[in-house]
Amino acid sequence: MNQLLTIYAADDGYFPTIPRKNKQKTVLTVIKTHVYRDKIIVFDDMSIDKIEVDSMEVTNKISRMISDYKPKRNDVLLLDGITYAGFGVINISKLKEVIKNVIVFFYRPLDIEKIKNALIKNFHDWYERYNIILEVYRSSAILEINNITMHVYSSFSLGETRKVLEKTILFSPIPEPLRIAHIIASTLSKKTVYYKN
Numbered sequence: 255m256n257q258l259l260t261i262y263a264a265d266d267g268y269f270p271t272i273p274r275k276n277k278q279k280t281v282l283t284v285i286k287t288h289v290y291r292d293k294i295i296v297f298d299d300m301s302i303d304k305i306e307v308d309s310m311e312v313t314n315k316i317s318r319m320i321s322d323y324k325p326k327r328n329d330v331l332l333l334d335g336i337t338y339a340g341f342g343v344i345n346i347s348k349l350k351e352v353i354k355n356v357i358v359f360f361y362r363p364l365d366i367e368k369i370k371n372a373l374i375k376n377f378h379d380w381y382e383r384y385n386i387i388l389e390v391y392r393s394s395a396i397l398e399i400n401n402i403t404m405h406v407y408s409s410f411s412l413g414e415t416r417k418v419l420e421k422t423i424l425f426s427p428i429p430e431p432l433r434i435a436h437i438i439a440s441t442l443s444k445k446t447v448y449y450k451n
Contacts, residue, residue: 260298261287261422262325262353263332263431264316266339267443269307278307280339283439284319287431289421295430299323300438305339308377312342317352330355330418332432336390336407341373343383346390350409357415359429360405364391402427 267281282305286298301319305312320331331353336344349356369387373380394407399419404427408415422429428436 258289258291258421259418260326260329261289261295261332261418261431262320262323262329263287263334263429263435264319264338265334265432265435265439266305266312267439269339269443279304280307281305281439281443282312282315282319282338283435283442284316285431285435285438286323287434293421293424295422295424297434300435302438302442305342307342308340309342310379310383312338313345313348316344317349320349320352325353327354329353330357332422332429333358334428334432334436335360336387341377341383343386345386346407346409354409356407356409357418358390358394358407359419359432360391360394360407361428363405366391399423400427 262284264282264284269278269280282303283300285300288296288298290296301322303315303319305315331349333344333356336358338344346356366388370384373384377383390407394405395412397404397406397416397419399416400423402423406415419429422431424430426433
């Protein structure tokens with residue numbers, strides 16, 4: 255049973271959508287897994303932090319969490335979309351300074367106009383956030399894997415991207431490392447809701 259690659263996955267937790275005076279925080283989780291030749295995925299470790307809802311701190315948080323693991327050249331980071339903790343937008347270029355191979359998995363197509371309108375309505379820096387989202391989404395490709403059609407942005411070739419996803423989409427339409435990260439972040443965040451003092 256030979257190890258093929260190490261995959262990291264990041265996901266955010268649940269937070270109430272009811273408007274509040276204090277700024278909310280939720281859970282941010284990065285997990286480390288190893289994928290073996292016969293499609294066995296082994297959970298290795300996880301890192302947990304808090305993240306402010308709608309803040310632009312998500313890139314720095316994930317970068318720091320990944321850096322602590324000292325990723326190797328062939329390691330891969332899986333992301334569930336480009337926005338975390340509401341409308342916190344991830345800067346892929348900055349993440350790639352820490353980990354070279356990044357795959358952004360869009361389970362459903364984005365409604366770009368709806369996102370743009372929401373950003374204009376709620377954020378003074380909406381243009382910066384919108385351009386990051388738009389650039390990544392426009393650079394994504396449509397792949398069909400295991401009869402599942404998805405949009406995928408990847409920092410390496412589509413052929414290599416397909417190989418990674420074929421090895422990790424096992425029990426659901428979502429790659430297994432992302433599914434595990436989602437379960438952990440959601441479970442932890444539903445137990446505790448954080449507020450900024």
